[in-house]
Amino acid sequence: MNQQVGIKSVIRALSPITKGILCIGFILMFSIFCKMWLVAFNLNLFIILLCFYLKEDAIGLIVSLKRIWFLLLFVGLFQGFVGKSFDLFASLNAIFKIMGIYLTATLYTRISTQNELLYFWEICFKPLKLFGLSSNELALTMVIAIRFMPVFIDEIDRIRIAQIARGAKLTRNSIVSAINFMPLLIPILTQAIRRSEELADAMEVRGYVADRPRGRYKSYKLCGYDYLAFLVMFITLALLVWKMMS
Amino acid sequence: MRLSIGNLVIKFNDNPFLGPIEAVFDSGCLNLIVGRSGCGKSTLLKLIAGFHKDFTGAVSLDEDYFEPEGNVALAFQNPESLFFNSSVFEEIAYSLSVSGDNKDSIKNHTESWMKKWGLDPELYSNKYPYKLSGGEKRRVALAACTILSPKIILLDEPLAGLDRVGQSDLAEIIYSLSQEHIVIVVTHEPELLMQKDSRILYLNDKDTAQYSSSEFLSKAVIDNDFYPLPEWYSSTLRSYAQFYDLPMVNAEAVAEYLESYNNESASGN
Structure with a gap:
């Protein structure tokens, strides 16, 4: 969920609007149009190969799947046992769909800066202004929520280091260590809120007011690669729809 | 040694x-x-x-x-990086509580250790570690790090x-x-x-x-x-x-x- 810095690739140079639409488009493809496991598998393969081709961290992306292995296993088994006997293809289809959604979302957040995410979601939320809601505040809340997970993971890591630094011998048993960790969840949340308050103060003292109109340092324009990306997405979508209809 | x-x-x-x-x-x-x-x-x-x-x-x-x-106990340069509990007492007693000591011995040991580091248990036990002054934070961090000897x-x-x-x-x-x-x-x-x-x-x-x-x-x-x-x-x-x-x-x-x-x-x- 964290932005990866220090990599230059075509996909990163795309406009935030293109990145956002591609992300939503692929998530829709996985959720609605993938009716066969082979199609879902091929789409996953396409994303991974694209990452290799564009010199993105494809290995890191694949390794990140270990975070959701339990979810994949659970969904696979659940979907497989829906019928009278175990349906392997239905199980694989469910697994590859979840995997695809996860890879798309992870790739999207990895290749987008905070400002790019904010820019796209602000545009998405603009119609809500009709109901008196601030699109900027909603977008900011959403981006902070996305970026909050790595902070949360960092906080857990900090506490683990703080525990070892106190000379405490931590158990190797993951279940016992998870139980020992439960009482610390409330302080972790409290500290995360405290840090967010500090961040809010820091932003305000630098003159940030969410609902004030302001300009942008960087203007985002669509270029040739954006149109190419849309073309790839629409061809893929058309193929999927055709496959579903036939 | x-x-x-x-x-x-x-x-x-x-x-x-x-x-x-x-x-x-x-x-x-x-x-x-x-x-x-x-x-x-x-x-x-x-x-x-x-x-x-x-x-x-x-x-x-x-x-x-x-x-x-x-x-090994390591007290970091920034004492706040060691804090993750909601009171000074819990912070200092943490290592003892995970090592499985009983409640009375944890209380006695922690209070005597707090006194050693110049932290009056009556004054400091229930304070939120982040709200302390810089010097007090450092004392709490050092006390928390060294309590297991x-x-x-x-x-x-x-x-x-x-x-x-x-x-x-x-x-x-x-x-x-x-x-x-x-x-x-x-x-x-x-x-x-x-x-x-x-x-x-x-x-x-x-x-x-x-x-x-x-x-x-x-x-x-x-x-x-x-x-x-x-x-x-x-x-x-x-x-x-x-x-x-x-x-x-x-x-x-x-x-x-x-x-x-x-x-x-x-x-x-």
Whole structure:
């Protein structure tokens, strides 16, 4: 969920609007149009190969799947046992769909800066202004929520280091260590809120007011690669729809 | 107890960053690590604590394999990075509670430990650690780190940001800890902690080496570029620098030293 810095690739140079639409488009493809496991598998393969081709961290992306292995296993088994006997293809289809959604979302957040995410979601939320809601505040809340997970993971890591630094011998048993960790969840949340308050103060003292109109340092324009990306997405979508209809 | 590091090269991404370092750290005396900012002092502490794994060379405790986990306490430069509980009492008692002690013994032990570090249990027990002053936070962090009495205590700039009284109080506690544990302190102000029997590991690009306190003081007085000591100390003792028994960096010790030296000279004449 964290932005990866220090990599230059075509996909990163795309406009935030293109990145956002591609992300939503692929998530829709996985959720609605993938009716066969082979199609879902091929789409996953396409994303991974694209990452290799564009010199993105494809290995890191694949390794990140270990975070959701339990979810994949659970969904696979659940979907497989829906019928009278175990349906392997239905199980694989469910697994590859979840995997695809996860890879798309992870790739999207990895290749987008905070400002790019904010820019796209602000545009998405603009119609809500009709109901008196601030699109900027909603977008900011959403981006902070996305970026909050790595902070949360960092906080857990900090506490683990703080525990070892106190000379405490931590158990190797993951279940016992998870139980020992439960009482610390409330302080972790409290500290995360405290840090967010500090961040809010820091932003305000630098003159940030969410609902004030302001300009942008960087203007985002669509270029040739954006149109190419849309073309790839629409061809893929058309193929999927055709496959579903036939 | 003796912690030895031999032929140690600290690396980052497999690239050598510092070393080779040869040093020994004993209990019964205070071990200091000094050097310029960014020279690798804190990284060396993290390496001993087992957090930095990219290195070659050996770290051994009493000539045996050294396992950091459970044997080392490390108080970070920023005391807040050690806090994760909602009260000072819980913060200090945490290590005892995970080690499975019963409630009464945890309470008694924690309260006596708080008193040792100058934290009145009645005043501080229920306070939120983040709301304390800088000096109090540091005391809480140090108390929390040392309550299990690990064999090795690593302190990263424990006196930073304290007033003179706070510094001398803490220095006293740290010195008393060093009598029973191997205490290694990273500091930019060695003169505040240095004792006659202290060992100083000086990390620098040219020649990283370990000195006795008198060797270190003598070298620093002769050559201000070697290590900058307070100007009053260097200028007063420059003519005595050839002797290896220079006094510690405090006015009283220097006055006593000069007096005894002058008396000896007078009786010699």
